[in-house]
Amino acid sequence: MEFKTKAQELGITEFPYEECDDKGNVTYLENSFGYWVKKEYNQKGQLIYFENNNGYWEKYKCNDIGYVIFFENIHGDWFKAEYDSNGNETYFENYTGYWRKGRFNKYDNQTYYENSDGHWWRKEFNENENLVYCEDSNGIVEDNRPTKTYIWGYNDEYNEETKKVIRNKAGFAFEYDFIVVNATYLAAAKILAIEEIEEDYKRSIGGWTSREREDRIKTVMECNPVIVEKNTAKIVNHSNE
Numbered sequence: 001m002e003f004k005t006k007a008q009e010l011g012i013t014e015f016p017y018e019e020c021d022d023k024g025n026v027t028y029l030e031n032s033f034g035y036w037v038k039k040e041y042n043q044k045g046q047l048i049y050f051e052n053n054n055g056y057w058e059k060y061k062c063n064d065i066g067y068v069i070f071f072e073n074i075h076g077d078w079f080k081a082e083y084d085s086n087g088n089e090t091y092f093e094n095y096t097g098y099w100r101k102g103r104f105n106k107y108d109n110q111t112y113y114e115n116s117d118g119h120w121w122r123k124e125f126n127e128n129e130n131l132v133y134c135e136d137s138n139g140i141v142e143d144n145r146p147t148k149t150y151i152w153g154y155n156d157e158y159n160e161e162t163k164k165v166i167r168n169k170a171g172f173a174f175e176y177d178f179i180v181v182n183a184t185y186l187a188a189a190k191i192l193a194i195e196e197i198e199e200d201y202k203r204s205i206g207g208w209t210s211r212e213r214e215d216r217i218k219t220v221m222e223c224n225p226v227i228v229e230k231n232t233a234k235i236v237n238h239s240n241e
Helices: 006-010 183-203 210-222
Strands: 017-020 026-030 036-041 047-052 057-062 068-073 078-083 089-094 099-104 110-115 120-125 131-136 141-143 149-153 173-176 224-228 235-238
Touching: 006 026
Parallel strands: 149 235
Antiparallel strands: 017 026, 026 036, 036 047, 047 057, 057 068, 068 078, 078 089, 089 099, 099 110, 110 120, 120 131, 131 141, 149 224, 173 235
């Protein structure tokens, strides 16, 4: 029995012959040589199925914003993908075993990439969305981040001229002339501060009470860092009343 195309069954003589759904999407197309394709769409008008007269077919699954999150065809080829709410691809995988991952910041700048070949990179951006840091799995590092100095204290006031924290009420303050240029060193810097307190206590020859010594150590341990874009600022600690 000879197979007839849809146009032949309907006695169509003018080509190309098309059929559309109620949204105007072409669901069937045939030309005068008997070549035809048919398509299916979801309620949002996104293509979810394709087939032609050669028996070839494809299937798709889309997310709410129209990006394809799954694909497969007659040959066994497939891929799947994930996206964030802004449409940035965060994961991709296909039938070969290849995969890749990505992360993005709130400005849609990609901050991390990794794939199944072992390659990765990460990036940092400043508040103006300018790239300030980049490193990758090849060991290449480009660091244009500004140096940040951490000032410890009760945040009473930061004096731009003296580069010191000033307490606005009665009490005494003590200073340490070393600068912490990276948050990673915060704990180590506190240890140095405590060691200097211990040295001051020994040199005081009874000028400090043990309570004053304990209060000063407690101050160092409990103070919160304040990031200041001034490389020359000192670390300043204030005791409790």
